Amino acid sequence: MSGELRDNRGRGDAEWGLPPIHPEGRKYGIIAVAIALVVLLIFDWELLGWPLLALSAGVFAFFRDPERVVPQGDRLLVSPADGLVSLIALVPPPAEMQHATEDGGPGLGTEPVMRISIFMSVFDVHINRSPIAGTIRRIVYMPGRFMNADLDKASEENERQHVLIQSTDGKTIGFTQIAGLVARRIVPFIKPGDIVAAGQRVGLIRFGSRVDVYLPVGTEPKVLLGQRVIAGETVLAEIGTAGLLEGVSQ
Template sequence: MIRFHKEGYKIISVTFIIAISAILLVENFIDIAWLVKTIQVIILGFVVIVLQFFRNPKRFTNLNENQIIAPVDGKVVVIEEVEETEFFKDKRIQVSIFMSPINVHVTRYAMSGVIKYSKYHPGKFLVAWHPKSSTENERTTVVIENKSIGTILYRQIAGALAKRIVNYAKEGDKVVQGTDAGFIKFGSRVDIYLPLGTKINVNLGDKVKGGVQVIAEK
């Protein structure tokens, strides 16, 4: 059975109401049979797109304090050593995962631990692969700490279509690897900043599965 994320309930309900109304209006106001069917198929296609976007498949995480799992589904677009200027203010390994509109958009905790920092930043809506999107777009920054790996930071970054980021992390919370950390509506990316020396288990261009795939380890 397909599960849907709670962040999509309202949008799904509104979409169904609009779709049913539009289908009925088309039948009442257009007399050309093939045109009616074409428009109805397009409307139903839009409904399917909305439903698949908010799907929330169950993921079974093998808990391991020495491993970092992918927080989202998507494609690895960045692996590099960078200067992290917001929280750590030192060098870290950045791994970025880009989500297209057809990916599952649930954000999951990459490791278990305690939330040390959680902050929302208003900003622009540059395309998610733009080099400056990580620092100029609307985004949230979350830092998690555990005894095995230490401290990691991740950012949910809005894109040209993603106009709403949902972040559940609150400072002081104890969180469990693989559980629901939030949602990004309509495509974007997540950046993860790991301690230097962390072993990276993915390559550029790899497609990863959130909540399941190990992307790095101590």
């Protein structure tokens, strides 16, 4: 049940079930099914109709919106996206995130910080979630290109949307939703001034994309390059902690 408290000592309930489809995607699935049925039943083109029907099932699956069990902790920063940790680098924050917000909230500054890039393929869940609890201080949409989101330069050249969140203890976290080769629209569920919980749904990117997370100064990742992460569940970092972590691919 959504909102139920669960812990590592067995409190709460767990059961398997088919994930619901987000309302944003239902219309696309219905359109895909309608086209497939027209091809099958009216034109009797089975060679094309059955693959289209299978494709419509894939459209519904793309917009699936499973529940997630979000770790609780003021200093924990959870993944905003499902996908592969494709890049980890020390970089200056984007210019749109550097300066103070219009309501006086702090920006990320100009000092280089750790950026974690999470690549989402068309097979991943594409609902994005807030990495921390806090207040949305800024949302900046930037038009751009639609190159492969796995490339480092996609952070500066692709269509993207920057989001600044200020946590309850005053720390500012930035993340960027980046459109990719197939993605053609970033859909926000939030606006400046909204108060969000850690792991709360904040938007989606249609059909393959990437999310960059900018950690506060003095914070380093608790995930490894090449690791798969789950939105709202995987802890990306603990604010204020740093240290080398190593992993072995096997």
